[in-house]
Amino acid sequence: MTRFYLPVAIGVLFFTFWYNSDIQEIAAGVAIFLFGMLMLEDGFKLLGGGALERMLEKATGSTIRSLMFGILSTTVLQSSSLVSVITISFLSAGLISLIGGVGIIFGANIGTTTGAWLVAGLGLKVEIAAYAMPMIAVAILLVFQKSKRLRGIGYALGGLGFLFLGIHHMKVGFDAFKDEIDLLRYALPGLLGLIVYCLIGMVATVIMQSSHATMVLILTALAAAQISYENALALAIGANIGTTITAIIGSLSANFQGKRLALAHLIFNVATAAVALVFITPLREVVDLISASVGIADTDYALKLAVFHTVFNVLGVALMLPMLHRLIRFLETRIAEPVPDVSQPRYLTEAVDAFPQTLESALRKEVMHLYDNAMELIFHSLNLHQHEVYASDSIETVVRQSRAPYDLDIEENYERRIKSLYSAIIEFSTRVGERSIDADVADRIYALRDVAGDIVQAVKSAKHLRKNILRYTLRTQGSVTELYDSLRVEIARIAVEIRKLEQEDPEERTALWLDHERSQVEEDARNAARRVEALIRKNQLTPNAATSFLNDSDYAYGAMRKLIEAARTYYIERDPAIAEVEKLLSLDEDELIDPHPANAPSPEGHKSVVENE
Template sequence: MRKMIRQAGLPVLLVALLGLMIWSTELATLAAGVALFVLGIGRLEEGFRAFSGGALERWLKWSTSGLWRSLLVGVVSTAMVQSSTLVTLLGIAFLSAGLINTLGGVGLVLGANLGTTSGAWLIALAGLKLNMAQLSMPMLAFGVFLARRAEAGWRGGGLALLGIGLLFLGIDLMKTGFSSVDGAFDLARYAIGGWAGVLLFVLVGAVATVIMQSSHATLVLTLAALAAGQVQYDNALALVIGANLGSTATALFAAIGSNNAGRRIAATHLIFNLVTAGAALLLLHPLMAAVEWLADVGGLAPDAHMLKLALFHTLYNLFGLLLVLPWSPLLVRLLERWLPEEGALADSGRLSERPRTRTKYVNDTALLHADTALKVLEQELQHLAQLSRQVVGAALYLPHDLADLTSAELHARVRQPVPLALREDAEALYERHVKGIYADIVDFVSRVDVSLLPEQQQSLFNSTMAARDLVAAVKAAKHLQENLRKQIDSPQPLVREAYSRLREQCGLTLRELSRRAEVAGDAVAQTRELAAQENEEHLFADAFQRDLQQQLRNRELDGWQATSLLNDLHYLLRIRRHLLRAHAGFGRSVPADEAQRLEQAVSQA
């Protein structure tokens, strides 16, 4: 939906901008300043993430321990990166990946809205009084040079410098543009008084923020226009309210591609801004009086409208924080009730009767950062692993409650007749429950283009290989079912018993894996435990083949039956090898030499 809206509005916006620029060089200068400012915010965000080496992500995780801590992290993070949108999107990504809890996410959003006021103070105090273009020149030069370095730290620092330089240059161009506009025509003549003017400029501020995807850009434009006398003070206050409302659009668009957990962050952002804007409009005159009183106490001049605007912006967000903060625990409970976690996958019932399964965890929002991308990928692998175990079990007509059965109970159950109604088609189950998820995982991995550390690149590769192993296990089960379907009701007891033994051995493997239930975890411990079963598996395979040879010599089986059983033994070993390798999670926090040694042990199954 987000893509469709952008595609529909982009041509209209480009034509309108081109017309305005041709009509007025002053407006072209102003538009270029806005473009450089927005571009600078993007480079600053990218550079900060790379330069910090994941410090921002770790800081956000630290915020989960309590509301006040998450509130502080939201304020400081937004002040550092000068983007409440980035912090909100990070909150959506981290909550959707399960890296922070709902209370921490709510506090993060509330803090981000308060932290965004720092930008207004910086610009009001210095941004429009200094020669920003001159300050930006060395930053741009050093930033471009360092950003081309291969090392993540130097590259991140260069991008951050480049972003700050672009911000300064954009502010200077906006200041120049408004000064030029002042000489051409007076926008202040179009000011509208009363509530009609307030509501109109609230709408203008919101629309401008949605178009530019940055409330900071709208705020800088407002400050520059106010400094140039192009907008009245009262109308500028309404623009600030509109800019805060418009900032919710990015979060709402991001929530479309997120899960319910991530949507709680977007809902919090929307609720905060709607409540704050509504209350501020109702109490606009008392708020303006409070600003005047604080300005008088602080010794500000009566015409210091820029500083008063920054003061109003701070008071506005602080007012909203005081309104919403006491209700945060109730808000968390309501959000978790309105947007509950997706239900866990059931382990019982016919798979063919369930709706077609697709991914539950991977989403576009998670692509914002390496940590969230890898986390949701890990969760989706757990989902695919559970489905793969169930499909393999169904393909071999095994009981649905394998995890609850003892070895003796499993031994007896696989030797009981299987009703026709419970015999499910492996090919149909693969198409219905596995193929779509695997395709979504492959697509998701192909779109992970954030900067990755070497160990993260290895983890991404291992996750891809684990998904491929799970699919390979299901495909091997499909092949095994072809003969099983024909021979499970064979009139020869030895053939039926041989397939019962194959099914029992597969059931034992599935039972152990389902009890662990996780693809990720302590890879070394899991792999060693699973590799310890190799001796038992080899003993089974050797005994099975010796029995077949003996029965073949005794003419109890013919050559066709014996070769079919040997092929199906091979498929069983392939199923087990692929499942063990996927569930062991090779390379996740495992030294390379240890991982290679353990993988060789499992691959010999």
């Protein structure tokens, strides 16, 4: 299908250009208008510096806030498509809720009506091409500046200039066109007209992927008396359905949440359009009443169309808002959350690729997904079950009671659940790192990649333990079993401590607490070596078993160090200045051996540290 789309589209354009040269002017007007929208989007992206994304994160606290954000952002950006694509991206990255996302889409439908007002109120009444030329000329000067801000202003100004120029060319095209062909002859009255023109409006918007461009086309054609007011109303309704195509395309690369939002967008716009079509006569009367009350002339069909566009979108929101929770339940049932495939990345979808905030957040979640997989595999390789360890007050007891072997193909599990995710994380972070993103964000992306590397190293170390865990811990064999049990306990203890840190309120926790575990690991490693020496001297451990244990303890303590290192980097403060404080206060490797040598602490002796404050 897509293979034929481009040649057919070009063929149709050439045919119509040959049929009537004035269509060239209209088509060029549409093209210039769309180009202006792209420039405007680029300008706001440069100017915003992520401000829009940051606001979006905070704007979904309530339905009303989401709605207001959708209205405002679409009014400023003059593109509901851009707002819906950003919303899908944020939803896919887990930064906003589905109900918040749907609220924004509802708001965007109201925000987009400001475009019709702009064109009907200003674009068709003032000779805007006169403003467009100097705007474009000044804009191009700014676009070539080094400063990001000036470039942003340049793109936004140029975008606006091209929007104006596009409208001008459409107007000129229709004016010339009407001298030769009177499209009004093709106007269809009644229900047939409503349906046919509604379909035309929908198809035109799907092709141009912009309801804005369609609305401008309708308004200019209406102003040139090339279409009837009734048919223009139907075209506007159709454009509202067609505009959902951008969200649908955007959702193809998104996860199930993005797809739910695109479906919500489609349901909202189709339902609104259906209501508008059914109640077209009373709606027209309402539009006439409003127009008369605000002083719009009865024959000013362009402004009346803008009133109609606003009324039917506001009506749609008013009708759908009370049903919002029911709609969310329907979406959740219709597009069910897929049973998680642990071997596939859950968050690193193409939909999160466009914005720094979604990139970082998605990568963070994916690294946590890798950690969850890794801990499950590490626990199973030790013949332990996470839920038993986490639920118990005594890890030692759980370990002593865990003598049954866990049926596990560790290599296959490593390939499927660890390596596949790690590869996706490496590919993603490398790809993202090559793009021009803020140095702070890039640093955090690379740090998260390193966290993933540490987690993988920990799993690799745990893999080495598996053989002798099976050999020495399935039944009690004296000292050697106790030694291996102690390694199992210590690894489990680290997992428990990391879990505690994860469950703490982010405002109350600090990665510095992990220094306690780092110090303990070094102490345990030294004690284990001393214990082995003592057991050999007492002939309670064969040299073979001792050698195996010393090798394995290297792997075990290596795994613990890597897990702690991963957690320290993952949970370091996001505020760069506080992160610096944490780095300064953190103990170095050589300080871990004896952090407080002068006086071994006693609980009583240390009370003063806090009480003296």
